[in-house]
Amino acid sequence: MSRRTLLRGAAVGAGAVALPSLLAACSGGPSGVTMGSNASDAVPKKAFAEAFKAYEKKSKKTVRVNTVNHENFQENINRYLQGTPDDVFMWFAGNRMQYFAQKGLLSDISDLWRDFDGFTDALKKQSTGLDGKQYLVPYYYYPWAVFHRKSVFRDKGYDVPKTFDQYRALAKQMQKDGLVPFAFGDKDGWPAMGTFDYLNMRANGYDFHIALLRGQKSWNSPQVKQVFDLWRGLLPYHQKGANGRTWQEAAQTLAQKKAGMTVLGLPHPGQQFSAADREDLDFFPFPEIDPAHGQDAVEAPIDGFLMSKKAKDREGAKDLLTYLATPQAEDVYLKSDPNNIAVNSGADTAAYTPLQKKAVQLVSGAKQISQFLDRDTRPDFASTVLIQAIQQFLNRPDDIDGLVNDIERQKKQIFSAT
Structure with missing residues (x-):
C-alpha cells in the first residue's frame, strides 16, 4: 500500500x-x-x-x-x-x-x-x-510494532529489549553477528513515519505527539530535535539506501533471515512470509525511552x-x-x-493466530492509540512537507537544525491557510 x-x-x-x-x-x-x-x-x-x-x-x-x-x-x-x-x-x-x-x-x-x-x-x-x-x-x-523471527532470536540468544538502550545494544550485537539489524524501506514515503511516531511518543508522550501533528507545537523545539537525534543514532543499524527500497523488499529480508528486526504494521511483514514460515513471525512493543511515558501509546490505524x-x-x-x-x-x-x-x-477470536491474539493484547493494554503520522495530521502537510523532510533526513541526518527549521516554516504556512 x-x-x-x-x-x-x-x-x-x-x-x-x-x-x-x-x-x-x-x-x-x-x-x-x-x-x-x-x-x-x-x-x-x-x-x-x-x-x-x-x-x-x-x-x-x-x-x-x-x-x-x-x-x-x-x-x-x-x-x-x-x-x-x-x-x-x-x-x-x-x-x-x-x-x-x-x-x-x-x-x-x-x-x-x-x-x-x-x-x-x-x-x-x-x-x-x-x-x-x-x-x-x-x-x-x-498495530505497528517491532517484528522479528522467533527462530533468529532463539538461535542467537537475543532477549527482547524493553528500553531504548537495550534496543540499540541489540542492534549493535546483530550487526556483529552479520545481520542487518533493521530491515528498512521508505521508497513510498510513509513507512519511516512509523519509526518517527514511536520515537516521538516514547520520548515526548502521546499528547505532545498529537499536538505536534495538529500544528500546536513547534517542529524546531528541543523535543523534536531529540527525536531526530535519537533516530540518527540508530541509522547506522538500518539498511542503507532506504529511499530506494519498498517496504515489501525490506520485509523480505526479514523473511530471508538477512535482517533481525523491522518496524512495520501487522499486515506488512506477514504478507512477505510463506505460509510455512508465518508462525515464526513475532513482534515486541517499541521500547521505552522516557519512563514517564513508558510503552503507553500504540500505533494502530483503523x-x-x-x-x-x-x-x-x-x-x-x-x-x-x-x-x-x-x-x-x-x-x-x-x-x-x-x-x-x-x-x-x-467478533470470534477463537480462530485468531497467536500473532493476532498478541496484537489484541498489545492494543487493549494501550493507554493511548495513535492512527499513524499521515492520518493524525493534515494531508497536505504530510504529503508536501513530512514525506520529503523524512526522506531528506535519511539521506542527510546530520543537519537536524536546518531540517526542523524548514519543517516549522512550512508548517506555519500550511496551518495558517484556510
Whole structure:
C-alpha cells in the first residue's frame, strides 16, 4: 500500500485528474448498491469478496464492487468524491475521514450508530467528524510494532529489549553477528513515519505527539530535535539506501533471515512470509525511552467504510453499512485475511493466530492509540512537507537544525491557510 499517493490525492483540489473507471463507477449497470474498493491486493480482495457475498446471501440484495488499484484510488479520492462516487467506499478513520467530512463529501450515518453494538467509545471517536456526527463504520485495525523471527532470536540468544538502550545494544550485537539489524524501506514515503511516531511518543508522550501533528507545537523545539537525534543514532543499524527500497523488499529480508528486526504494521511483514514460515513471525512493543511515558501509546490505524454524499442508493448503502458493522461481517473477512484485527468486540477470536491474539493484547493494554503520522495530521502537510523532510533526513541526518527549521516554516504556512 502506498500512502504517498493517498496523501497526494487527499491534498489536491478539484483540478486533480481522475481515472475514468472511478468517475464512471455509478453510471448505469445492474441494480444494487455500489462499493468503491481500494483492496486490489489478492488477499484483501478475496476477503472482501467473501464478506460482500455473505451480505448478498443474507439480504438478497446485490453489491457491485468497483475495485481500483490501491494507489490510483488514493491518488484520485478527492476528485472521485466530487464526481460520481460509489454509494459506499473504503477509507480510513480519524483525520483522513474528518478531512472529507469537513468538505461536505460524506453522508452522516449517526442514525445507524445509535443502533450499533460492540464498538468502544474510542472507536466511535475515531469515526466522528469535527461536527460531532459519525461518518465511518470501522472494520479492522492493525498495530505497528517491532517484528522479528522467533527462530533468529532463539538461535542467537537475543532477549527482547524493553528500553531504548537495550534496543540499540541489540542492534549493535546483530550487526556483529552479520545481520542487518533493521530491515528498512521508505521508497513510498510513509513507512519511516512509523519509526518517527514511536520515537516521538516514547520520548515526548502521546499528547505532545498529537499536538505536534495538529500544528500546536513547534517542529524546531528541543523535543523534536531529540527525536531526530535519537533516530540518527540508530541509522547506522538500518539498511542503507532506504529511499530506494519498498517496504515489501525490506520485509523480505526479514523473511530471508538477512535482517533481525523491522518496524512495520501487522499486515506488512506477514504478507512477505510463506505460509510455512508465518508462525515464526513475532513482534515486541517499541521500547521505552522516557519512563514517564513508558510503552503507553500504540500505533494502530483503523480502516472502514463510508457513505458518499452523492450516494444514489442511500437505503441500500445504509443497509450494507449496518451489516458491515456486525461481528459476523468481520468474521467472514478475517477468515480469508488473518493479517488484521476485528474492531467489534463480538467478533470470534477463537480462530485468531497467536500473532493476532498478541496484537489484541498489545492494543487493549494501550493507554493511548495513535492512527499513524499521515492520518493524525493534515494531508497536505504530510504529503508536501513530512514525506520529503523524512526522506531528506535519511539521506542527510546530520543537519537536524536546518531540517526542523524548514519543517516549522512550512508548517506555519500550511496551518495558517484556510
